[in-house]
Amino acid sequence: MTDADKYWTAEAGTDAYAPGERLALVDLLDRVLAGGVVITGEITLSVADVDLVVISLRALLSSVSALAGQAASDQTGPGEAVPGDAVPGESVPGEAVPGHVVAAERYAEHEG
């Protein structure tokens, strides 16, 4: 058992947490790319560079997941989100505006 196995992630309020579940990469990236102390190294990328990397990564991912999403929508199971449902807009790590406010407002724009 690795240390990562000790992590758990769960829908709160359900009885059974799920130890050993693989850490979601997106939660990890939130922290290792946008968190952590920044001490300039000699050959380290600047913070702005890393943000650029993340943006282009997101662009890459959205094109990948558009394909994957099409495949998945053919076999949407019970309890799954509705394909094409409203989603909050893209945002960039390090954005100054509080996340939940941004999400809520974008959600409202989307649906309203």
Add this chain to the structure above:
Amino acid sequence: MSPAGIIRPEPGGYRDLPGGGRPAKTAVWAYAIAGSGAGDLAAGDLAAGDLAAGLRQLTGVGGAPVRVTSCSGLGMLVSDVSAAQFGEAALRRNLEDLDWLDQVARAHHHVIDAAARLFPLLPTRLATVYSSDDAVCAALAERRAALRGALRRVGGRVEWGVKAYAMPESEITAGGPGGAGGRGGTPAGGVGPGRISTAEARGGGLAYLRRRREQLAAGRESRAAAVGAARALHGALAGQAERARLHPPQAPQLSGVRLPMLLNAAYLLPADGAAEFAAAVAAHASAHPELRIELTGPWPPYSFAGDDDDGR
């Protein structure tokens, strides 16, 4: 669980590996900063001997053993990496590769997570790479006071992640999964001006419009309720935590969750505060069926390590 080829649990590091030996050109990858204690530990006094042994068993990004470089009363957890793969140009290129990033992020995290169980530390941001130990020391010396302050503030604490999504209306009212058919009122459902039936077009147009207006109003109401609940959730949890930080909402392409994310927050808590915090989150989850709430952790205090972080 561990990405093969990146994290090798065997003690001894690369000296024992086939083809081992110091790579010709190396750079120094940083994981975390600790108080001088961590350096003393590596030098080895009593209880520290075990900790140092624990550290020695850790292999880092690229498979090299983790070590501590101490100077200015601070210790930096580092490992040697190949300059060919982790030099500036290569790093920039490799970070664009999702599989590479996945492996490196997990290896980076593995070291920080294991070390955080041994002593208080400040995680460093991914891809902090130095040309040599001397460069590490120069960086530590320059920021010594700020780093020590940050270490006092967050060292030994853990971070809990809380994400809240707006639950689809169908699942709130129907009380559970099963409504895969979609929720009323979405354009995808086929309800729209273009789809008005012949009957509605003749006499039911008004009725249709009224029904549609009611659907929209109900949707707005439940949205407002979910947003309000997310704000209340954050307020309550922040009040319970030492510090709180909001992350931008995650893109559904990355998270795989298509529900609108209303909250993506991190809370800093003492290491023994888990049960109480989880109970509070669970209570909010049952009180607010309009939200789907997820809890992750405990994490090393990534979100609170930066000195630009001004708390809540």
